[in-house]
Amino acid sequence: MSEPTSLFSEALLLLGGAVVAAPIFKKLGLGTVLGYLFAGVVIGPALQVITDADNILHVAELGIVFLLFIIGLELKPSRLWQLRRDIFGLGSAQVLVTGLVLSAAATLSGVVDWRGGLIAGFGLALSSTAFALQILGEAGDTNTRYGQLSFCILLLQDLAIVPLLALITVLDGPDGEMGDPIRDLFIAVAAVAVMVLAGRYLLPRLFQVIARTGAREVMIAAALLVVMGAASLMQAVGLxxxxxxxxxxxxxxxxxxxHELEADIEPFRGILLAMFFIAVGLSLDLKVLLANITLILVAVPLTMALKATVVYLVCRATGSGHNDAIRIAFLLPQGGEFGFVLFTTAAAHGLMSSGTASLLVAIVTLSMALTPIGASLSRRLLKEEGHEELEEDFDGAGSDVLMIGFSRFGQIAAQILLAGGRDVTVIDYSADRIRQAASFGFRIYFGDGTRKDVLISSGIERAKIIAICTHNRQVTDRIVELVRAEFPQARLFVRSYDRIHTLALREQGIEYELRETLESGLLFGRRALEALGLGEDDATSIGDDIRRRDEERLVLQAAEGLQAGRHMLYSRPVKPEPLLKPKRTVEEYDDMAEPVANESG
Structure with missing residues (x-):
């Protein structure tokens, strides 16, 4: 078989392995990275179909180059400044402390010398961005406090790969001796200065000129030229x-x-990064792994335990609570994709043997596979967090309107009431919301609206209208039941959670309810029609018709059940077959709780 034909066959095998393995591992919840690794192991060490992984690895390393370029594109100075404390404080502490602890453990094990131990320790200190963000996204915790802290740590780890790769170059000297540090520093500073000047003055003008041509393929070629040119420049000076x-x-x-550059580079990054992980699997030495199976089974839990412990202590030392520190520690104990890069590069530079690199890759791989299990087990170590209490002081309370809950819905309603010259007494059970409202000049009383004594102290017996504007349906229902039982003459105006909640509230005979999304959705639709050319009067008439239909449907549903009135809906009976199964059904989206921070009030 000729060489071109052989390369073509190898490319088919690699692409086929990626296409088959990645969806299977994604479906199993293990992530595509492990799928690529598994495909490489099967194609290479197991079946011996491809035996020369070095050539593939050299080409596939461009995937890491493109990945670093995209990470750089995302790091605007303004964004870095906003997250500077958590990124450079918490993130740096995690990488340094964890890296030093694991480096000491690796060196003391006797498997590697101090140079290899340094790379092994800091390589294991890096976590898997893909795995961690996937777990956060599936749990809906991306925007929580611990989710944001985890992101800052992962971001610093992504940045740390740059100096760590440079460290390999510095450590790779004759007989293990370091080169001239002054010369190396001068060359590095000069090369960075050239890059900064070119990026500041040359590249923007280059892309302006190319953009005027309107040739899409030239823009793509220019993006590739910039990335690979910058990479080659750094490599030429020893970085x-x-x-x-x-x-x-x-x-x-x-x-x-x-954004255009990111879109141009992304396809190349994705496929080459997949090829890189497959090449890592191809380069694994199964004989070494089988010969050291006991060491691997001991090293994996020990590494994860050391890393989780350090992450927990660092998080606590920087001000995180116990629960957030536990969640972060169990989210980030695994090794990461960049560990593969470091170990493979270190082996290529002679800082460790290929067998040792295979051992470390196996440790990272197993730790990644165990991460979802560890993240789920972390819940058992969480402490029940007490609700922050403020002093209950109802001095001056008592108005025509008693509003319970000051979330976004209540804030808008309060503006209408205050503009109409009415006094409003507002109580809320969120200390954070009360402090935030106070910063805007609002007087809000701290109190739990589900308690009778709090309602009496806040003036419910003198109020003409009770406005229940809480987010959480269960909390709203408890307040409604309490008020109807203890204060039957009170006039109740209630924020409804959804259509089903509306029907339940009407069954209880409250005076007025409103779904928060109803009026905003009607207004949004009217404005969209007007933007499409329909007259304002016609758009308003259509909105009024939809509101009337909605009310008539509610009346029918209250009498005949939820399926009544379907004929009154405008619909298009089109049922497309999606390529991917939706993660949530429409009903699940309707039942989703709103942000936790706004649920009580």
Whole structure:
């Protein structure tokens, strides 16, 4: 078989392995990275179909280069400044402390010398961004406090790969001796200065000229040229290609072409990164792994335990609570994708043997596979968090309107009432919301609206209208039941959670209810029709018709059941067959709780 035909066959095998393995592992909840690794192991060490992984690995390393470029594009100076404390404080502490602890453990094990132990320790200190963000996204915790802290740590770890790759170059000297540090520093500073100047003055003008041509393929070629040119420049002066790509990305982060560049590079990054992980699987030495199976089974839980412990202590030392620190510690105990990069590169530079690199890759791989289990077990270590209490002081309370809950819905309603010259007494059970409202000049009383004594102290017996504006349906229902039982003459105006909640509230005979999304949705639709050319009067008439139909449907549903009145809906009976199964049904979206921070009030 000729060489071109052989390369073509190998490419087919690699692509086929990626296409088959990635969806299976994704479905199992293990992530595509493990799927690529598994495909590489099967194609290479197991079946011996491809035996020369080095050539594939050299080409596939461009995936890491493109990944670093995209990371740089995302790092606007303004964004870094907002997260600076958590990124450079918490993130740096985690990488340094964890890296030093694991480096000491690796060196003391006797498997590697101090140089290999340094790379092994800091490589294991890096976590899997793909795995961690996937777990956060599936749990809906991306925007929580611990989710944001985890993101900051992961971001610093992504940044740390650049100096760590440079460290490999520095450590790779004759007989293990370091080169001239002054010369190396001068060369590095000069190369970085050239990159900064080119990114500041040359690259934006280059893309302006190319954009005027309107040739899409030329823009793509220019994007590839910039990434690979910057990478080659850094490599020529003895630094890593990844550093050059990263610097190029940072320099273009504020460019108006940033999104177009990211879109151009993303397909190349994705496929080459997949090929890189497959090549890592191809390069695994199964004989070494089988010969050291006991060491691996001991090293994996020990590494994860050390890393989780350090992460927990660092988080606590920087001000995080016990629960957030536990969640972060169990989210980030695994090794990460960049560990594969470091270990493979270190082996290529002679800082460790290929067998040792295979051992470390196996440790990272197993730790990644165990991460979802560990994240679920972390819930058992969480402490029940007490609700923050403020002093209950109802001095001056008592108005025509008693509003319970001051979330976004209540805030808008209160503006209408205050503009109409009515006094409003507001109580809320969120200390954070009360402090935030106070910063805008509002007087809000701290109190639990589900308690009778709090309602009496806040003036419910003198109020003409009780406005229940809480987010959580269960809390709203408890307040409604309490008020109807203890204060039967009270006039209740209630924020409804959804259509089913509306029907339940009407059954209880409250005077007025409103779904928060109803009026905003009607207004949104009217404005969209007007933007499409329909007259304002016609759009308003259509909105009024939809409101009337909605009310008539509610009346029918209250009498005949939820399916009544379907004929009154405008619909298009089209049932497309999606390529991917939706993660949630429409009903699940309707039943989703709103942000936790706004549920009580």
């Amino acid at each position: 890593s290609m990844a550093m050059g790509a990263f610097l190029a990305g940072v320099m273009l982060a504020e460019s108006s072409y940033r």
